[in-house]
Amino acid sequence: MIENNYDILGIIEGSTEKEIRDAFRRLALQFHSDRGGENEQFIKIKQAYDDLKIGKKYPETDYEKLTNSKVYSGDSEVDVRRKNQILGQELFKEMKSAEEWASALNRSNSTGSRLFGSKTLGEIELERKATGALSIKGNFMAGSLTYDGSIIMQGSISSPSWTQEYQTNIHLTHGDFKFINPLENKYKIDNGAKIIVDNGNVVVGNVYGRKFRVEDSIRVGVFQIQEHRTHISALNGKIIAENLTNTVLLEADSIIVLNIEDDVILSAREILFYGGKLTFNSVIELKQGGSIRFFENFSIQGLSGDAIIKLENGKKIRLFNLKTKKIKDLANEFVPNKENYNKDDTMVGNGFTITYEMLDNLSLKSTKKQKQGWVSKFGFSKK
Numbered sequence: 001m002i003e004n005n006y007d008i009l010g011i012i013e014g015s016t017e018k019e020i021r022d023a024f025r026r027l028a029l030q031f032h033s034d035r036g037g038e039n040e041q042f043i044k045i046k047q048a049y050d051d052l053k054i055g056k057k058y059p060e061t062d063y064e065k066l067t068n069s070k071v072y073s074g075d076s077e078v079d080v081r082r083k084n085q086i087l088g089q090e091l092f093k094e095m096k097s098a099e100e101w102a103s104a105l106n107r108s109n110s111t112g113s114r115l116f117g118s119k120t121l122g123e124i125e126l127e128r129k130a131t132g133a134l135s136i137k138g139n140f141m142a143g144s145l146t147y148d149g150s151i152i153m154q155g156s157i158s159s160p161s162w163t164q165e166y167q168t169n170i171h172l173t174h175g176d177f178k179f180i181n182p183l184e185n186k187y188k189i190d191n192g193a194k195i196i197v198d199n200g201n202v203v204v205g206n207v208y209g210r211k212f213r214v215e216d217s218i219r220v221g222v223f224q225i226q227e228h229r230t231h232i233s234a235l236n237g238k239i240i241a242e243n244l245t246n247t248v249l250l251e252a253d254s255i256i257v258l259n260i261e262d263d264v265i266l267s268a269r270e271i272l273f274y275g276g277k278l279t280f281n282s283v284i285e286l287k288q289g290g291s292i293r294f295f296e297n298f299s300i301q302g303l304s305g306d307a308i309i310k311l312e313n314g315k316k317i318r319l320f321n322l323k324t325k326k327i328k329d330l331a332n333e334f335v336p337n338k339e340n341y342n343k344d345d346t347m348v349g350n351g352f353t354i355t356y357e358m359l360d361n362l363s364l365k366s367t368k369k370q371k372q373g374w375v376s377k378f379g380f381s382k383k
Contacts, residue, residue, distance in 0.1 A: 005048035005052050006052070006057070008044060008045060009024060009027065009045065009049065010023060010027070011023045020049065020052050020053070021049075024045065024046075024048075027045045028042065028045065031045060054113075054114070054115050055112075055113070056114070056115055085165070087118075088160055089166065091141060091142045091143050091166065092142060092144070092165075094116050094117055094118065095117075095142070095143025095144060096143070096144070098126055098145060099145050099146055099147070101114060101116075101126070102134055102147055103148070105128040106128065106132065106147075106148055109132075111128055111129060112127070112128055113127035113128075114126055117141070122138060122139050122141060123138060124136055124137060124140060124155065132149045132175075133152055134147050134149060134150070134151050135151075135154070136152070136153050136154065137155060138155045139158065140155065140157045140158070140168060140170070140193075141160065142158075142159065142160045142166045142167070142168055143168065143169075144168075144169040144170075145169075145170050145171070146170075146172075146173065147170075147171070147175075148172075148175075149174060150172070150174075150177070150178070150200065151170070151172060151175070151176075151177050152178055152180060153178065153180065153187070154179075154180045154185070155187060157188075157193045157195070158189075158190050158191045158193055159190075159191045159228060160191075161191055161228065167193070167194070168192075168193040168194065169193075169196070170193075171195075171197075172197045173199070174198065174199050175200045176197070176202070176237075177195055177197050177200065177201075177202045177203070177204075178201075178202075178203040179203060182203075183205050183242060187205050188207065188208060189205075189206075189207045189230055190207070190209070190210065190230060191228050191230065192209060192210060192227075192228025192230055193231075194231045194233075195232045195233070196233045197233065197234040197237060198235075198236065199237065200234065200236075201237040201238045201239070201240070202232055202234045202237070202238070202239045202241075204239075204240070204241050204242075205241070205242050206241075206242050206243045206244075207241055207243070207244045207245070208244075208245050208248070209227065209229045209230040209247025210228040210246065210247060211225055211227045211228075211246065211247050212225075212226055213225060213226075229247045229249055230247065231248075231250075231251075232248075232250050233250075233251045234251075235251060235252060235253065237254075238252060238254040238255070238256065239252040239257075240256045240257075241256070241258070242257070242258045243258055243260075243261070243275075244261070245260075245261050245262055245264070246261070246263065247262070247263050247264075248260075248265070249264075249265045249267070250264075250265070250266050250267070251266075251267040251268065251285075253268060253270070254268055254269065254270040254271075255268040255270070255271045255272070256272045256274070257273060257274070257275070258273075259275035259278070260277070260282050261277055261279045262279065262280040263281045263282065264283075265282070265283045265285065266284050266285065267285035267287070268285075268287065269286075269290035270290055270291055271290075271292045271293075272292075272295070273293070273294045273296070274295050274296065276298055276302045277302045278302065278303055278307050279303070279304035280304050280306070280307075283307070283309075283310055284307075285312070286309055286312065287312050287356070288312045288356055289356055290355075291353050291356065292353075292354045293353055293354070294348045294349050294352070294354075295350075295351045297348075298323060298348055298349060303320055304320070307320070309322075309359060311356060311359060313360070315359075317359050317362065322347045322348050323346055325346055326343070327341045327345045327346065327352055328341065328343055330347075334355070334358055
């Protein structure tokens with residue numbers, strides 16, 4: 001039977017704060033080194049008392065004692081893999097306990113706070129508030145957590161690169177997922193973590209994925225690209241994010257973002273860009289009836305030639321081509337207020353609304369228009 005912190009202090013579960021404190025003082029007098037006691041036993045008793053003060057029932061586990069670093073690294077590759085698997089497995093179990101604890105409070109509409117995780121990979125504090133929201137303080141490193149309500153996050157979210165079995169997955173069935181001042185606090189989401197919100201909005205800061213080379217186990221000198229694509233989904237809501245970099249997927253009804261760079265996919269009905277960079281194999285997947293707006297004028301360096309807009313019907317439009325198309329040359333039915341734009345203003349920039357219908361018809365008519373020199377009601381006048 002595993003000894004818990006109550007056992008260490010010699011008291012029963014459910015003891016009051018006073019009973020816990022009195023038990024600690026009694027044992028401290030007995031085992032403190034100043035009183036001739038055993039120092040190791042006193043440290044154990046002190047840790048049990050500190051744990052119970054924050055509601056932690058069990059003492060530090062064996063996997064937490066493996067190393068003081070966040071990821072174990074030893075001499076043998078097999079030993080490294082084995083012990084890192086233990087770290088991932090135990091932290092995954094800890095997050096399942098956190099999920100069960102939060103769900104129990106939800107069912108009883110109760111409030112409470114408790115620490116989960118480990119000293120090795122970092123502890124996080126969960127607090128179920130009177131509003132039903134779940135507050136998470138600390139860095140979420142690995143494991144799955146499903147919650148029926150909003151989550152307020154104060155910390156970064158990552159997913160372990162040293163094990164594929166215990167990736168980070170946070171799932172909200174109802175409510176919003178929000179970071180508290182993510183840029184000021186430098187909070188981020190990275191390395192293939194996944195956040196899924198079924199019915200609600202997402203507010204985050206910078207989001208990063210990861211790509212790295214892995215040597216083929218059979219063919220010497222041959223490498224494969226392995227990706228950890230960070231994924232955020234709010235199909236029935238809105239995602240607000242800052243900078244997205246290196247293998248990221250966002251999907252929502254509406255997306256508001258600053259900059260994207262290097263293999264980022266955005267899939268939504270409405271997409272608003274407030275930055276000046278969209279580069280390197282990035283894709284905008286626009287849903288039927290949707291629209292895109294760019295509020296900054298992109299420079300040549302800020303808008304990559306390989307960035308594309310992909311319509312829901314499969315058609316693709318090279319975004320750089322729209323950079324050269326002037327708003328004044330569009331049909332009046334698409335731009336009834338042309339007088340609000342300068343003669344050199346293009347579709348990309350100035351907050352101009354680029355609609356799905358406009359893109360669909362432009363992709364159909366542009367080649368024929370260029371060859372025959374006539375003006376389509378969906379196209380541009382010939383230059």
